[in-house]
Amino acid sequence: MLDLCKCAFRNENIEYIGILPIESCKIINQSLYDRTCAWAKSVILFLVPYYTEDKPERNISLYAVPRDYHSYMASLSDRIVQRLQYMQPDRRFRGMADHSPIAETSAAAMAGLGIIGDNYRLINEKYGSYVFIGEIFTDMVCTEVPKEISFCYHCGACRNACPSPDSCLSALTQQKGELEENTAALMKNYHTAWGCDICQTVCPYNNDIEKTPIDFFWQDRIFELTPEILDGMSDEELKTRAFGWRKRKTIERNIKLLTE
Ligand code: SF4
Ligand code: SF4
Numbered sequence: 001m002l003d004l005c006k007c008a009f010r011n012e013n014i015e016y017i018g019i020l021p022i023e024s025c026k027i028i029n030q031s032l033y034d035r036t037c038a039w040a041k042s043v044i045l046f047l048v049p050y051y052t053e054d055k056p057e058r059n060i061s062l063y064a065v066p067r068d069y070h071s072y073m074a075s076l077s078d079r080i081v082q083r084l085q086y087m088q089p090d091r092r093f094r095g096m097a098d099h100s101p102i103a104e105t106s107a108a109a110m111a112g113l114g115i116i117g118d119n120y121r122l123i124n125e126k127y128g129s130y131v132f133i134g135e136i137f138t139d140m141v142c143t144e145v146p147k148e149i150s151f152c153y154h155c156g157a158c159r160n161a162c163p164s165p166d167s168c169l170s171a172l173t174q175q176k177g178e179l180e181e182n183t184a185a186l187m188k189n190y191h192t193a194w195g196c197d198i199c200q201t202v203c204p205y206n207n208d209i210e211k212t213p214i215d216f217f218w219q220d221r222i223f224e225l226t227p228e229i230l231d232g233m234s235d236e237e238l239k240t241r242a243f244g245w246r247k248r249k250t251i252e253r254n255i256k257l258l259t260e
Contacts (some may be wrong), residue, residue: 018111033101040137049127061195119199156200
């Protein structure tokens with residue numbers, strides 16, 4: 001079954017693919033699972049690396065530098081499902097992008113795609129933690145034995161560097177309305193208009209990682225959100241960015257804060 005999956009991913013620049021029997025996975029959203037893939041016997045997991053480079057002026061999360069990854073994940077998933085369906089017409093396949101019913105980090109680790117860091121990220125040997133995890137559920141039966149989960153070496157760098165352990169700064173930057181004084185101070189101090197990558201940038205596993213071979217993540221990159229860049233972006237263009245779902249007003253507020 002793994003060979004079949006690898007064949008479906010050919011020419012997509014996706015190198016890390018694994019399969020797990022569904023009973024090995026932890027269901028974290030039972031109603032979503034019941035509605036979408038209760039018939040599944042296995043799940044195909046794959047990694048999409050997104051890191052291209054970093055720049056000192058960057059003020060948004062690395063995942064938000066290219067256009068919105070959801071569009072890439074959805075179209076990739078559609079292509080793979082179509083190919084699998086063509087090869088196995090009597091079987092069922094369903095891709096899930098960004099709203100998984102299973103605990104995907106531990107599933108990806110059990111599928112042999114990486115280890116789990118104290119920063120709760122999956123860490124891949126080649127692309128570090130800058131990877132998205134994709135899933136395709138199927139009623140094909142897999143015989144792969146889940147791997148024992150391995151963890152990072154607990155150096156403590158992510159914990160020590162975290163600026164906001166009680167309430168993740170990444171989520172705080174995405175809040176609507178007026179920002180609390182403490183949040184505004186954190187955003188200024190850590191120079192972020194969207195997200196936070198600190199627990200990833202300090203992780204030694206992310207040193208000397210490979211850059212993504214996937215074209216999508218190299219196109220139309222924005223490292224620094226400025227008033228000029230936002231003003232030059234139409235509402236339609238804004239919708240193509242990972243931060244676009246929070247609408248212009250929130251992004252405007254965050255940029256203004258950094259430029260005051
Ligand atoms: S993203 Fe930032 S604030 Fe959130 S846990 Fe990591 S370092 Fe802490
Ligand atoms: S920074 Fe250290 S403790 Fe944190 S995930 Fe990386 S290796 Fe683990």
